[in-house]
Amino acid sequence: MRERQGEAKIRGDIPHSAWPASWFEPPRTASMVGLTQFRQSPMLDDAVATGALPPVVERLPDDPIVAEPYESIGKYGGTASIFDGGLDLLNPPGGAFRVGPQLQLNLPNYAESGEFSDGGRTLTIQLRPGVRWSDGHLLTADDFEFDLMHIEFNDQITPVVTPMLQGATIEKHGPYRFSFRFAEPQPLFLKKLAHSGDNYVAPAHFLRRYHPSFTDVEQLTREAEELGVEDWRKYFEVVNSTRDLLVFHRPVLSPYMVVSKSSTRSRFQRNPYYPKVDPEGNQLPYIDYIETQLVATAEIKSAKASTGQVTFSGRQFMTADIPLFKRFERENGYSTYIWPRPYGSDVVFQFNLTHPDERLRHIFQDVRFRRAMSLAIDRDEVNDIVYFGQAVPRQLTVVPSSRYFEPEFARAYADFDPERARQLLDEMGLVDVDGDGVREAPDGEALDITLEYTLGETPKQPTVELVTAHWGEVGVRVNRKQISGALQSTRANAGLMDMSIWHADRNADILFPIEPFWYVPMHVGQEPLLFSRWARWYLSGGTKGMEPPPEIKQLIQWWEVLRRTSDMEERIDMGKRILRSQAENVWSIGVIGLGPHPVVVKNELKNVPRDGYWGWDSRWSWPYYPETWYLEPASKSN
């Protein structure tokens, strides 16, 4: 039916050859390439000439990081225009580590290395000497220590500590060498560090001035009042915010820093201390300026992108927008790249297995019900109507490129078999008593299920409409109600909904082992509804929520092993046990995975890879070296 080749590609197996081989390895440095000469963007020449900036060699680290461009050595200059809220697409954070292009690796970035010892209880990080903040200060172990001790562990600023860091300490071995010491083995912390960019580092030299541990609280309070913020805490938040940079010019590690900002527009300029160069010794990034514009709605974003108004965009676009983008490609001088979303299922249907109402809980906990619901879905129809037939109908499980993947996980109860579904429902005693075409609960009362959901990210609305229609065809009526994000969060957290949906991210190797919350009740949040009260039980050490049955306790057990072990084989084994349980029990129901996502790239923007994964797991563009993208100066472009 479908082109084999196309299928292979869309299945998520973007081959290694899609990207430069060096992207899969720790980056080389200037000395390894043999670079001795470095160049800078001409826009900085004046500042260097007048002495406002030191020469480029002095600004770069001792041994600059070499980033290899996707296609070609770029040219300096230009202004990229992007949507507000998409800034990080061109301005990736400068963290110690970064995520590899296939979402399996965590690669050193500003760190030279990170090594676990003591059975995963100690992580020693060696920073590259001479990496600087955008104000010229050196990045040192102090900055990590400050973040952990004074931001992460200050209960006024961060009310609750990230679980992995609870009880951790930092030990400095020198300006560029330090160790995290954890209370228990945290071998997955490196993945976390890579995925979260620059979350665990802060400019200590700058922030001390605004922190009560270093500056008089009363003075801070006074200053807060003058600024019109409520207290020193909020004041610190504003100062430290990467969104409110303008007033304070908080130093950054990313390629760009803000120069002007209003509530609707902002302008960013290259960071003169950015520590990376291209293989010819040109300091990155290539593009001098980024301008962002605030656009309120996704609809206008896609309209603007389709008329060629932005250099790079993709966030908030929908699969259904693809024809629009394709239609105006030539006319408006851009290309539409189709990047798959690395999600186990674009839409995952979750019944509330810990529903407060015992009647419904009983039905939802019956594996026959969940299997029947999964078998009743005509995934091919969803694929045809919503995905142009170009995505992968599958059960919820990890993406195919994952080391935890087995094909049978994706096939489990994913075929369309309404007869079998009806049979299963009949077996359960869910039969249509009054002959209105809708099944009643075994007690003869109406089976009243409401699906509450919020939109965004993936084609949720059409999928929900189709799937509930499919369920209606086997006699299970599900009411739908679209609710606000805020409400989704409250009700999912509290486990109050009958059922809900989300997009099943965290199904690639970078996040699956850390947060396998689709499969294990280890997290309470807006996304997973299915296990909420079991998860609360687990997180509270058995004091709150609801005690899970043994099979669920088994899942938790496996995960406990998985997250602590440094043995890769054991980790994969545990992961597969967990996923096999999902394939057997269909804890939640997947429909279509690896959905095509439109990424709109202006023709003058070069070095953007044709292929990539688009989503939370990859942090969108981050693994694909946006710092090496450049603007071809306007000439006759084809």
Place this chain on the structure above:
Amino acid sequence: MTQATPPRVEPDAGPDLAFASQWRLMWLRFRRHRLAMVAGVVLLVLYFGAVFCEIIAPLGAGQRHRSYVLCPPQEVRLVDAAGDFHFRPFLYGVKQRGNPSDWLREYVVDTSVVYPIHFFTRGPEYEMWGLFATNWHLFGADEGAPLFLFGTDELGRDLFTRILYGSRISLTIGLVGVALTFFIGILLGGVAGYFGGWIDIIVQRGIEIIMAIPQLPLWMALSAALPAHWPPLHVYFGITIILSFMGWTGLARVVRGKFLTMRDEDFVVAARLAGTHELKIIFTHLLPSFLSHVITSATLAVPGMILGETALSFLGIGLQDPVVSWGVLLQKAQNFQAVVMAPWLLLPGLFVVFAVLAFNIVGDGMRDAADPYAN
């Protein structure tokens, strides 16, 4: 200026006669307002469609066609590609052009496939007014025919059919809402105007307060407060109540003003002296005396309700699929992509405009007709 005062009614002629002749006069005057008559006919047609949508619609409202997603409107033809005339209308087949991996869903007419149109034919089964099941349709074509007079939506559902079904909700929401509005408006406005004093002050303040709060936030808050598990019918009434909650203030003001001026008129005073109960005075003496005005206002208030329903749907806080209403249908059309790639999705908007226009014009005609001093 021919001193054309209406015939003075003798006191013993009784109010009924005056009443009847007032309506007759109104009708006579209304009939002369040609535009209003046309608008009236448009409304009748729309409501006819709403009442008999199951029969008129060739397909089911929820019926999907997976190979005709966002298919443009198809032409019903009498003349074939060769130029020959046929008495039986027919459709040509439609197929997608190009490769699915082009990502462009474009359709071309396939003249090699012909689907004749049948009248009074069997089609998808439905339950007429929830009373009995049947499958008779006014017209239809063979299964799989692209009988999409207004094209299809993003799930491949026939828009013509859905607009018809949608009119049932959209056109009644106005009527039900206005009825509610008027109940509240007349009650509160009447009470305030008739009794005056502190009751009046309270009602007046209440009106002022409600009018002072911007409409959208009130809508949002109220609709967010509708319980999640409510079935569609309850939501429908909930939305209607929300819409009416805003609407009554204007009418209450008018009614209050009328009552204020009328409560001291002779016939009211006479009734009061005769010991008639106050409420009875309101309903038997005051209300009928400006009923024509009230009905005219009602007609003019319906459009606000219809538009309100679409605005709520726009904000995603109104009715939701699977309920089919014009607002729900328009939700799919509210982006640039629809305007460019599938403009037929805007057709429900045209129906909204038509209905609202017609109501306004009819109301205008009624106002002219009801005004005894009209030229």
Place this chain on the structure above:
Amino acid sequence: MRDPVTNERHGAEPLLEVLDLRVRIERDTGLVHPLNGVSFRIQEGQSVGIVGESGCGKTMASNALLRILPRRAEITHGSMQFRTQAGDRIDLAQLDPMSRRMRQIRGGEISMIFQEPMTAFSPVHTVHDQIAEMIRLHDPGADKEEQHRRVVELLDQVGIPDPEQRAFDYSFQLSGGMRQRAMIAMALASGPRLLIADEPTTALDVTVQARVLKLIERMQRELNLALMLITHDLGVVAHMVSYVYVMYLGRVVEEGPVEAIFDNPKHPYTAALLRSIPNLASKSRRLEPIEGNVPSADRLPTGCPFHTRCTEKVGDICQQRMPARVELSVGHAVSCFRYTEESLDDG
């Protein structure tokens, strides 16, 4: 004022002579004929009454004179010869209603007092403003001070106390009588020669009515104005005018000196009208309202317009033909088959 002035053509040329005036209005409901050949005449300084029930076309006739008919009304026939101050005779029916000439005649030569002083004044302009405007329009030479002096003088003349203050009141601040006095002052402000008073007292209290009428009478006498008093109230006419036209459905059915009309009404309609007036009917007699209503002007009866209500019909002829005008005595004429030749013979 009770000189038996005849209204014949002999003697001085009349100030105004209206001949066979017909007006037609186009309505959505069809054509309406409010005036169907009205003829009357006013001499300089003479006061004339036009009497009839509501709907008989009295007001239409005065509006036709000033050419301020409603938009879709038109004069289809007849003439309105008016002798201007300068001595020219012009046919008002031929003038362009929008023309400068016509506007000069309105107010300047012919002034009007309307029936409802409450609404006849603009509510958002002061009395002073509106009277001064009248002066300004017809005497462009008068400067602000002159205007003010004359406004106060006029108000004083019509008997408004404290005119300096009252002039700057709005109409709704004045009592009904005061308003009508102000209206009279405004009508007189431009020094007209013909004053049309259209039901000047209907909207007033009885006690005030007499005083306002007295005022009109006084002003007419003092300024030697011609007065055209339009009213349904024969009682008013009796005291105010010397000559009376009785109108019915857009026609004059009887005309004559006021004594002749009152003492010797010929037309059954006139007689009926007289019987329905309280202060003229003797105390012993019962009031007799006229049977039935005035037929609507869009469905005029055939023949004599009054036949539908007439209690003294001559015969079928009444609903077949229009009776001719018959002069019974000097200045007293009637249109009724009872007095046409054949009927007279019978009598």
Place this chain on the structure above:
Amino acid sequence: MLNYILRRVLLMIPTLAVISVLVFTIIQLPPGDIITSRLLLLQQQGVDVSQEAIEAMRARYNLDDPLYLQYLRWIGGFLQGDLGYSVQFGQSVNHLIWERLGYTLLLTTTATLFAWLVAFPVGVFSALRQYSLLDYVATVLAFLGLATPSFLLALVLMYLGYAWFGIPIGGLFSPEFAAAPWNGSKLIDLLKHLWIPAVVLGTAGMAGLMRVMRANLLDELGKPYVQTALAKGLHPTRLVIKYPMRIAINPFISTVGWLLPHLISGAAITSIVLSLPTTGPLLLESLRNQDMYLAGSFLLMLSTLTVVGTLLSDILLAVVDPRIRYE
């Protein structure tokens, strides 16, 4: 007069008090609160958010206090001119609102001017030439304007503006001018963008005003004082201007005070469709997220504006209409 104003101002106080309670209720009515929205944001930034974190944050923002306390805290600040701090935007509400108010005012003024400049003459003409061709055309167009949902009109105009005139979609400036300093060509660029929202926002109001003007004028034209003035020999054109129009304009005046608050919130839908940097979308956003201080202060401000606007209108009306003044 002074007495009247004083009495009205005094009456405003209880009204505003009730409104403030109502506004507070409106924001509290939907389930959930700002913390949940704030969490969404944190999660986007990659911060771990657990139930414990939520509870801690609720405590920090005093969301566990009794409602009346929360209300008192909010209204107390409001009375002192402190509109509070937007949790969602991380800025003071005063700052947020002021920043967008400029464009809102610009848009509102343009839309109102457009509405009045069209509605006024056309309405007058329609009334003077009732049932003429132009009257019919104006009537139908006005009804069309009233009948078209604003978001549809905005969408279609936006597309036509792009397809026919090449006006870039969304916003008030072309990209090349957005960050540029003010100069002539930036102004022209602004005007090029401005007309679509101005037309969309103005249309419904214009249509309504046109009908009101026509109806009022028709009413007034039938009044006896028009006959009086005509009988005075006044030229008909001057007459219409001096008398009936002068009175027919009063309803316009009585709505002047409401224009701003209505357009600020009413323009929200259009602003969302056209992606305009006005206050409307900000208000909706804050309501959606239950950003208490932003939404609450905003709403209360609008309501106060409406109440004050009504009073101003009434005073203005009393100034121009002696009937009200001397009541």
